[in-house]
Amino acid sequence: MTCRDVTLGYEHKVVAEHLSFTVEAGDYLCIVGENGSGKSTLMKTLLHLQPPLAGEIQLGEGLERSQLGYLPQQTEVQRDFPASVGEIVRSGCLNRCGLRPFYRAEERALAQKHMERMGIAHLARRCYRELSGGQQQRVLLARALCATQKLLLLDEPVTGLDPKATQEMYQLVSALNREEGITVVMISHDIAAAVRDASHILHMGEHRALFFGTRAEYLACDLWTGRRERGGAV
Ligand SMILES: Nc1ncnc2c1ncn2[C@@H]1O[C@H](COP(=O)(O)OP(=O)(O)OP(=O)(O)O)[C@@H](O)[C@H]1O
């Protein structure tokens, strides 16, 4: 996936300009940056949920729009969603169904496989809104996996989780990247975890990207070294 000189934003508002970066198959890109810097807007633009105001986004490498797995940033309303875990995970198969209004056995089996992989198969009949935050994020990850075996886009998957659930979520995502070769693009506020797990970092600033490059390049740049000198704050 390649972004060339992309301008992000909404009808009357530019959020960021001159964004250029590439994600290769097998990469693990972490997008970091302050609240409101445009991280979620960038992800929605990569997903073609909204158009770029200028510039070009190419998916490349046989990747189709319908084959992307997305875990959206959570809001309180979504946490209250009144559906069963099984239904939510299976809804990740909807792109495979096209206009067909029901799931086939193979789609049910796929949902079951990913629920088992995420350790939530025993919760399949439970109502989503009764689950803990960590369980809910596993449900959404299983749902995203039903949509893709190639590229996962995760918008703050650990927000609101306790330290144990956070580490488990990071381990699941890293394992999907390393063991199954799934390309990962993840938005996070946890820069320490990003430099531990990711192969590449995109650091968003006000109206522009402050950095894009490999993990090693990021560790050598001012954003990281300056942060360490200031005792951790970015
Ligand atoms: N649907 C929308 N219409 C108009 N402006 C929007 C819309 N969604 C977001 N914005 C604005 O775009 C800017 C970037 O928002 P965005 O949600 O992409 O930031 P973010 O980096 O994901 O922040 P956070 O870390 O808080 O999730 C903000 O100024 C926001 O107010």
Ligand SMILES: [Mg+2]
């Ligand atoms: Mg956001």
